[in-house]
Amino acid sequence: MARVTARDRIAVIAHRGASEDAPEHSLAAYRRAIEDGADGLECDVRLTADGHLVCVHDRRVNRTSNGRGAVSALELAELAELDFAAGRPPGGGRDGGEAPDTVDPERSAVLTLERLLELVASAERPVDLAIETKHPTRWAGQVEERLLALLARRPVPGEVRVMSFSARSLHRVRRAAPELPTVFLMHFALPRHRGGRLPAGVAVAGPSVRMLRRDPGYVARARAAGHSVHVWTVDRPEDVELCAELGVDAIITNRPRTVREQLAQL
Ligand code: G3P
Ligand code: CA
Numbered sequence: 161m162a163r164v165t166a167r168d169r170i171a172v173i174a175h176r177g178a179s180e181d182a183p184e185h186s187l188a189a190y191r192r193a194i195e196d197g198a199d200g201l202e203c204d205v206r207l208t209a210d211g212h213l214v215c216v217h218d219r220r221v222n223r224t225s226n227g228r229g230a231v232s233a234l235e236l237a238e239l240a241e242l243d244f245a246a247g248r249p250p251g252g253g254r255d256g257g258e259a260p261d262t263v264d265p266e267r268s269a270v271l272t273l274e275r276l277l278e279l280v281a282s283a284e285r286p287v288d289l290a291i292e293t294k295h296p297t298r299w300a301g302q303v304e305e306r307l308l309a310l311l312a313r314r315p316v317p318g319e320v321r322v323m324s325f326s327a328r329s330l331h332r333v334r335r336a337a338p339e340l341p342t343v344f345l346m347h348f349a350l351p352r353h354r355g356g357r358l359p360a361g362v363a364v365a366g367p368s369v370r371m372l373r374r375d376p377g378y379v380a381r382a383r384a385a386g387h388s389v390h391v392w393t394v395d396r397p398e399d400v401e402l403c404a405e406l407g408v409d410a411i412i413t414n415r416p417r418t419v420r421e422q423l424a425q426l
Pocket of ligand 2: 202204
């Protein structure tokens with residue numbers, strides 16, 4: 161199986177953009193990640209009630225905006241009314257950026273995947289995209305269908321990978337677009353019901369860094385089986401060090417600049 165993300169150094173992928181410095185999934189966070197030298201950008205995608213793919217992590221908008229309700233129950237125009245700079249990062253508190261005096265739409269507006277693809281296409285260097293389908297089974301394939309149609313309409317120069325915790329979602333992607341590398345995400349371990357193996361055809365193993373702390377030998381086993389290894393979400397210096405020691409292929413982090421600087425020192 162072909163290796164993806166083949167670089168002579170560990171790739172740094174910005175998780176929800178440079179989300180330590182700007183609101184997660186905002187255009188500002190992605191611009192910042194590109195400026196900070198990220199090799200790739202991670203984003204979560206969900207479908208709005210009127211069928212647009214938007215970059216939002218949670219099922220509901222309550223944490224990340226000043227609004228309420230499920231993304232799937234809101235239309236894009238309704239999401240566009242909300243302030244996504246008013247939200248909180250996963251750990252609580254406001255994002256680490258400075259509080260702006262004026263509203264900056266690049267920080268506050270909901271981001272469509274189409275707009276993110278435009279940003280990536282206009283970057284001065286190729287930037288990879290790691291797109292995560294969130295709870296896609298609810299939509300019976302519509303997320304993957306619309307995602308693949310959009311990618312065909314708006315090609316980008318870097319490598320595009322589709323990630324998911326759902327084997328079914330990745331299967332749908334591989335069936336419709338076998339050329340797209342897929343990443344199987346894991347919280348704690350390989351699923352037992354799969355006999356400890358990744359779903360067939362998946363190119364990349366996506367363990368959490370917690371999983372690697374408990375089972376560092378997993379990286380060598382995955383690579384011996386022909387898989388690249390992309391680890392999330394790696395923010396602590398000791399975890400960056402662990403990933404470097406284990407020789408992973410990519411680190412997914414909220415702080416791409418800091419991680420890139422640390423890797424350069426190791
Ligand atoms: O990059 C994978 C990682 O993003 C999965 O977890 O909850 O941050 O989407 P989550
Ligand atoms: Ca994600």
